[in-house]
Amino acid sequence: MKVRDSGMPEQTYWESLFNIDGVLDDLQVDPRIHDAVEVGCGYGTFTLSVAARISGTLHSFDIEPEMIAITQARATTSAIPNLQLSLRDVIADGFGLPAGSVDALFLFNILHAENPVGLLRAGAELVRPGGRVLAIHWRSDIPTPRGPDLSIRPRPEQIATWADSVGLRPESSRLLPPWHFGLVLYR
Ligand SMILES: C[S@@+](CC[C@H](N)C(=O)[O-])C[C@H]1O[C@@H](n2cnc3c(N)ncnc32)[C@H](O)[C@@H]1O
Numbered sequence: 001m002k003v004r005d006s007g008m009p010e011q012t013y014w015e016s017l018f019n020i021d022g023v024l025d026d027l028q029v030d031p032r033i034h035d036a037v038e039v040g041c042g043y044g045t046f047t048l049s050v051a052a053r054i055s056g057t058l059h060s061f062d063i064e065p066e067m068i069a070i071t072q073a074r075a076t077t078s079a080i081p082n083l084q085l086s087l088r089d090v091i092a093d094g095f096g097l098p099a100g101s102v103d104a105l106f107l108f109n110i111l112h113a114e115n116p117v118g119l120l121r122a123g124a125e126l127v128r129p130g131g132r133v134l135a136i137h138w139r140s141d142i143p144t145p146r147g148p149d150l151s152i153r154p155r156p157e158q159i160a161t162w163a164d165s166v167g168l169r170p171e172s173s174r175l176l177p178p179w180h181f182g183l184v185l186y187r
Contacts, residue, residue: 001091002063003040003113005148011043011070017146020049023176027134027184029104031055037097037126038106039090039119044071046108051075051083054104059097061088091119100128107135111159112148121166124187133168133185135159136176144179156181 008014024046034056041047041060048071051058060083062068068087075083088096091113105123113119123133138147140155147153154162156173160183163170168185176182 001089001114003091003110005112005152006040006110008042008067009146014043014146015045017179018045019177020046023136023180023182024049024053026174026176027136027182029053029134033103035059035102036104036106037061037095037102038108040067040108040110041071041085042067042109044074046106047071047083047085048074048078048080050106051080052078054082056103057082057084059084059086059095059102061086061090061095063087063089090122091115094122095126097126099125102127103131105131105133107133109137109147111135111137111154112152116154116159117162117165120162120168120185124166124168127187129187131187133163133187134182135185136180136182138179139175139181142179147179156183159183159185 033054036058038060041062047060138144160170163185171184173181173183
């Protein structure tokens with residue numbers, strides 16, 4: 001099932017809304033991460049940089065064939081060898097990877113899902129002990145140019161409570177200018 005309100009605006013506009021390296025620096029996305037998983041590659045906005053930073057394989061999923069095709073074309077152009085893209089409904093079908101097999105799970109702009117706790121529970125199973133679930137989302141405390149409706153937009157404290165309920169240990173949230181916040185959730 002496609003996550004509600006997860007359609008994308010035009011690519012250039014979408015990518016003008018993030019400081020991609022700033023987000024990844026702040027979340028310490030670096031070669032200490034070996035294998036990782038991303039839910040919803042979209043245009044590959046973060047995918048390509050994440051793959052370039054980590055030392056293992058990035059498994060990235062999307063439910064939309066067009067998003068997989070766009071991201072694959074960009075990865076090919078940039079000669080990124082460690083990206084495994086798959087067309088998959090991760091809500092319905094899970095990750096298809098062994099439990100505890102990755103260092104990090106990226107949940108970027110996706111936790112407004114119908115069942116965020118289910119997604120976090122699946123993530124907690126996937127990540128190895130000591131590994132991290134990295135979540136970012138649109139802020140609710142300021143007006144933002146995009147983002148899901150405020151009624152379904154998760155706030156940092158909400159994500160921390162959900163995480164806690166599935167055995168993930170949340171760090172305090174941080175601001176990721178211009179429009180986002182980020183949370184690191186430890187397994
Ligand atoms: C709001 S976009 C965010 C994309 C990317 N994470 C980013 O921040 O640039 C959400 C993406 O998740 C994908 N998606 C939605 N439901 C999904 C599902 N059930 N399984 C896999 N991907 C899904 C959408 O197709 C879309 O590309």
